[in-house]
Amino acid sequence: MRRVAIIGAAQTRFEARKASLAYNELVYGVVRELLDRTGISMREIESMVTASQDAYDGKTISGMAINEVVGAYLKSEAKVAADGLQALLYGVARILSGEFDLTLVVAHCKESEGQSSAITSLMFDPFVQRPLGLDELTAAALQARCYCRKRRITSEDMALVAVKAHRQALKNPYAQRAGEFTVEDVLASPLLADPIHELEAAPRSDGACALLLASEERARRLVDRPVCIAGIGNCTDAYWTERDLAEARALQEAARRAYTMAGISDPAREIDVVEISARYAHEELMAIEALGLHASPVELIARDRASFITPSGGPLCGNPPTVSGLVRAVEAYWQLSGEAGARQVEGARVALAHGAGGICGQNQTVVILRRE
Amino acid sequence: MPRRVAIIATGQTKHTARRLDVNIRELITEAVTRALQDADLTMRDIDAVLLGNMEPFEGFLFPELWAVEGWGGYMKPSVKFNTGGTVGTTTAIAAYYYVASGIYDVVMAVGFEKQSEGHTQTAITTVGDPIWERSVMAGAIGNFAVMATTYMHESGVTEEQAAKAAVKARRNACLNEYAHLQMPDITVEDVLRSEVLAYPVKRLDMCPQSDGAVAVIFAEESKAQRLAPRPAWIRAVATAHEQQYMGDSPKRLAEMRSLIAASRRAYQAAGITNPRKELDVAEIYEVASFAELAMYENLGFCDRGEGGKLIDMGVTELTGELPVNPSGGVMSTNPIGATALIRVAEAALQIMGKAGRRQVEGARMALATGYGGNAWTDVMILSQEKP
Amino acid sequence: MSEESPTLRVDFLLDTEYQYAVGQYGTRFFTELRDHARFVGVQCLECGRVYVPPRPVCGICYRELQEWVEVGPGGTIVGWTVVRIPFIDPMTGEQRPVPYGFAIVRLDGASTSLYHFLDETDERKIRVGQRVCAVFREKREGSLRDVLHFRLLEE
Ligand SMILES: [Zn+2]
Numbered sequence: 001m002r003r004v005a006i007i008g009a010a011q012t013r014f015e016a017r018k019a020s021l022a023y024n025e026l027v028y029g030v031v032r033e034l035l036d037r038t039g040i041s042m043r044e045i046e047s048m049v050t051a052s053q054d055a056y057d058g059k060t061i062s063g064m065a066i067n068e069v070v071g072a073y074l075k076s077e078a079k080v081a082a083d084g085l086q087a088l089l090y091g092v093a094r095i096l097s098g099e100f101d102l103t104l105v106v107a108h109c110k111e112s113e114g115q116s117s118a119i120t121s122l123m124f125d126p127f128v129q130r131p132l133g134l135d136e137l138t139a140a141a142l143q144a145r146c147y148c149r150k151r152r153i154t155s156e157d158m159a160l161v162a163v164k165a166h167r168q169a170l171k172n173p174y175a176q177r178a179g180e181f182t183v184e185d186v187l188a189s190p191l192l193a194d195p196i197h198e199l200e201a202a203p204r205s206d207g208a209c210a211l212l213l214a215s216e217e218r219a220r221r222l223v224d225r226p227v228c229i230a231g232i233g234n235c236t237d238a239y240w241t242e243r244d245l246a247e248a249r250a251l252q253e254a255a256r257r258a259y260t261m262a263g264i265s266d267p268a269r270e271i272d273v274v275e276i277s278a279r280y281a282h283e284e285l286m287a288i289e290a291l292g293l294h295a296s297p298v299e300l301i302a303r304d305r306a307s308f309i310t311p312s313g314g315p316l317c318g319n320p321p322t323v324s325g326l327v328r329a330v331e332a333y334w335q336l337s338g339e340a341g342a343r344q345v346e347g348a349r350v351a352l353a354h355g356a357g358g359i360c361g362q363n364q365t366v367v368i369l370r371r372e
Numbered sequence: 373m374p375r376r377v378a379i380i381a382t383g384q385t386k387h388t389a390r391r392l393d394v395n396i397r398e399l400i401t402e403a404v405t406r407a408l409q410d411a412d413l414t415m416r417d418i419d420a421v422l423l424g425n426m427e428p429f430e431g432f433l434f435p436e437l438w439a440v441e442g443w444g445g446y447m448k449p450s451v452k453f454n455t456g457g458t459v460g461t462t463t464a465i466a467a468y469y470y471v472a473s474g475i476y477d478v479v480m481a482v483g484f485e486k487q488s489e490g491h492t493q494t495a496i497t498t499v500g501d502p503i504w505e506r507s508v509m510a511g512a513i514g515n516f517a518v519m520a521t522t523y524m525h526e527s528g529v530t531e532e533q534a535a536k537a538a539v540k541a542r543r544n545a546c547l548n549e550y551a552h553l554q555m556p557d558i559t560v561e562d563v564l565r566s567e568v569l570a571y572p573v574k575r576l577d578m579c580p581q582s583d584g585a586v587a588v589i590f591a592e593e594s595k596a597q598r599l600a601p602r603p604a605w606i607r608a609v610a611t612a613h614e615q616q617y618m619g620d621s622p623k624r625l626a627e628m629r630s631l632i633a634a635s636r637r638a639y640q641a642a643g644i645t646n647p648r649k650e651l652d653v654a655e656i657y658e659v660a661s662f663a664e665l666a667m668y669e670n671l672g673f674c675d676r677g678e679g680g681k682l683i684d685m686g687v688t689e690l691t692g693e694l695p696v697n698p699s700g701g702v703m704s705t706n707p708i709g710a711t712a713l714i715r716v717a718e719a720a721l722q723i724m725g726k727a728g729r730r731q732v733e734g735a736r737m738a739l740a741t742g743y744g745g746n747a748w749t750d751v752m753i754l755s756q757e758k759p
Numbered sequence: 760m761s762e763e764s765p766t767l768r769v770d771f772l773l774d775t776e777y778q779y780a781v782g783q784y785g786t787r788f789f790t791e792l793r794d795h796a797r798f799v800g801v802q803c804l805e806c807g808r809v810y811v812p813p814r815p816v817c818g819i820c821y822r823e824l825q826e827w828v829e830v831g832p833g834g835t836i837v838g839w840t841v842v843r844i845p846f847i848d849p850m851t852g853e854q855r856p857v858p859y860g861f862a863i864v865r866l867d868g869a870s871t872s873l874y875h876f877l878d879e880t881d882e883r884k885i886r887v888g889q890r891v892c893a894v895f896r897e898k899r900e901g902s903l904r905d906v907l908h909f910r911l912l913e914e
Contacts, residue, residue, distance in 0.1 A: 060429075064746050
């Protein structure tokens with residue numbers, strides 16, 4: 001079977017509000033940077049997959065605003081209305097089909113332009129849930145309660161995740177929020193929805209990122225040791241009120257598929273760096289467990305060497321919705337290509353990128369990257 | 373050489389103006405159940421489900437995730453697409469690539485829309501760019517109307533000729549048990565005398581708003597051969613986009629750059645040099661009567677300016693040389709998230725010989741298209757012969 | 760379940776606000792429109808096309824656009840209609856008064872076209888290729904509504 005490589009990546013700095021840029025300008029900036037970094041001309045790229053959401057962009061068919069700047073004039077572009085890592089999966093499928101050699105994958109969101117709570121409330125069952133005024137945050141708080149109770153996780157344990165994330169983000173020039181916080185600082189930040197504090201929840205962000213995928217043959221003409229997609233897995237869980245919120249079964253299943261494809265039998269030992277898409281602190285703990293990285297995630301986070309878990313700082317330090325999963329792949333790629341700067345995990349050869357969508361992570365994606 | 377891929381089953385709901393008896397979840401179940409029954413499969417046989425829907429029409433975010441049990445997605449890979457009118461073909465083309473890639477062997481594509489549950493004109497007007505178009509837009513109808521006058525000017529096509537396409541659609545729909553608008557007695561005069569919405573577009577020139585769902589199952593070669601007596605093989609897929617704004621296309625319907633590019637790419641891949649002769653049937657996304665005639669020209673079924681003559685000659689009637697939209701097309705049925713996938717399903721039914729009273733005898737090569745957003749196009753070609 | 764058995768419905772009114780960034784290219788266009796009542800476009804130095812609305816890149820050449828040129832205020836009708844169907848204006852939430860004239864207008868010097876209103880509602884008096892000229896509002900605020908409509912010019 002053909003293999004697919006990543007040959008370049010770019011992202012904007014994540015910011016609370018990019019007031020000076022329209023959507024097409026935001027996305028053009030990141031695509032231009034990707035082309036400049038890779039030296040590939042848009043003429044050579046015949047296939048594009050984008051990820052964005054109509055509800056966030058306040059526009060029916062959000063992709064319309066950016067099709068031209070992603071170079072899609074008379075070319076094949078498709079927009080997934082799902083987490084950005086899903087766009088990467090479809091890009092991989094397009095190359096593996098044999099029809100395309102290069103595929104551009106782009107995700108964007110300007111959360112500042114809409115009203116997040118009103119938007120995420122649209123995910124809820126209109127008959128019995130929406131009238132209650134639920135949004136993504138309140139559902140996440142309910143999940144955090146279920147999970148922490150089942151695993152006997154304390155508020156201080158959860159706060160540790162936020163401490164680690166913001167410390168990591170000090171090394172990430174694209175991060176929106178970073179700092180040396182203590183557990184006490186985290187617990188003293190405003191309580192958004194018990195038990196989630198402000199520093200334990202992703203901030204509202206604007207931003208975009210892009211990746212260029214190539215067939216392995218094509219990638220070998222550009223680099224000696226390309227970063228290849230070794231495994232992919234996706235899985236859909238039941239609707240949030242129809243499953244045990246303390247378990248991440250869809251993530252376990254998505255990981256199982258990706259590991260099988262990549263030939264990974266002991267993820268804790270074989271994976272060097274992991275980028276987790278945790279919009280709330282408890283989600284990072286759940287993911288560490290579901291990905292089979294450690295049976296006691298709190299113990300792992302509390303240790304110093306946990307810096308291989310989400311070295312970028314992750315969504316808690318900047319999280320344009322929809323971009324969140326794809327930028328995990330951007331970071332994972334930079335770790336393997338040695339471009340991760342101060343947050344570089346030395347000698348990383350195998351990386352994992354995680355993405356999630358829907359209420360309480362109903363749809364889960366795992367991608368394994370490997371450098372030879 | 374990519375893996376060969378075929379459509380092995382389809383299922384549709386009876387499309388209507390308002391399905392008050394079911395919610396979105398239950399509506400999808402009807403189509404999915406029928407598709408599984410069509411090939412005698414269960415959800416265990418399906419590796420992944422791809423969904424197409426335009427949720428602004430229902431005021432939802434991720435309606436497919438709420439409706440997951442309706443499409444049997446529990447513990448399965450899935451992804452949702454949203455590309456406007458093309459979303460159904462976008463989903464079908466993705467299903468093709470996913471199977472061709474070897475990642476999955478059997479993929480179900482699902483399209484759905486309960487247009488009755490939202491405000492259609494608002495959702496369509498917000499297609500317009502908020503800064504450049506929305507404040508001066510005139511909804512979908514006004515937008516088609518300005519394109520239609522350009523086309524009439526360039527091609528000399530008349531309102532009577534366009535009305536013939538509208539009549540053909542609603543009469544063909546009477547042969548399709550799933551179609552929404554079935555009007556056996558409609559005449560050209562009825563169309564011309566219907567209310568003027570925005571010159572030259574009259575009420576009967578336009579598509580309706582429908583509630584409906586469709587499911588189409590794609591499989592790799594060995595499974596396709598085992599599971600379907602006569603699979604519809606995918607011979608070509610193509611997508612082409614326009615530029616960013618509505619006013620960018622120099623001649624709109626009179627020169628549909630994206631449809632020309634996508635169809636020529638697909639014809640070449642399928643080895644077609646004379647589409648009017650080599651295609652046996654076409655299911656095109658015609659949105660309005662004038663667009664159908666323009667699409668004849670841009671698809672190369674006739675020369676420039678001859679779209680009106682083609683309908684006058686009856687070439688595209690069910691009994692003609694190249695029947696277009698035996699199903700009744702978009703002018704009869706339009707649940708937006710499903711509409712383009714219905715084109716693919718109908719083209720597949722023709723190849724599989726399962727199109728019932730609307731069957732085109734001996735159909736061996738079929739075309740399906742999707743059209744959406746800022747005038748962009750998807751094309752899919754199906755055939756009885758393997759690629 | 761039969762059609763006769765009465766089923767219930769719940770109604771929601773979504774009321775969510777958006778604040779769209781006009782961006783750098785749009786801001787330049789609307790500033791010229793507001794302050795000087797004139798139109799500008801941006802030209803591709805590779806193919807020569809002049810883009811209105813202005814944008815960061817020529818999609819055909821994939822070349823970044825920086826060359827600003829003045830266009831209009833005269834133009835030509837590419838396509839037109841008179842809207843007679845009542846519909847709710849999403850910018851105001853109110854019904855747009857009908858009938859009104861509506862057209863695709865190519866401003867002189869531009870390669871692409873704008874959508875805008877016409878000052879005429881008699882279908883017999885409008886045709887493709889007809890010359891028009893922008894009528895600007897007295898008080899302008901920096902949006903496409905600073906153009907009141909396009910006026911048909913006598914032949
Ligand atoms: Zn150019």
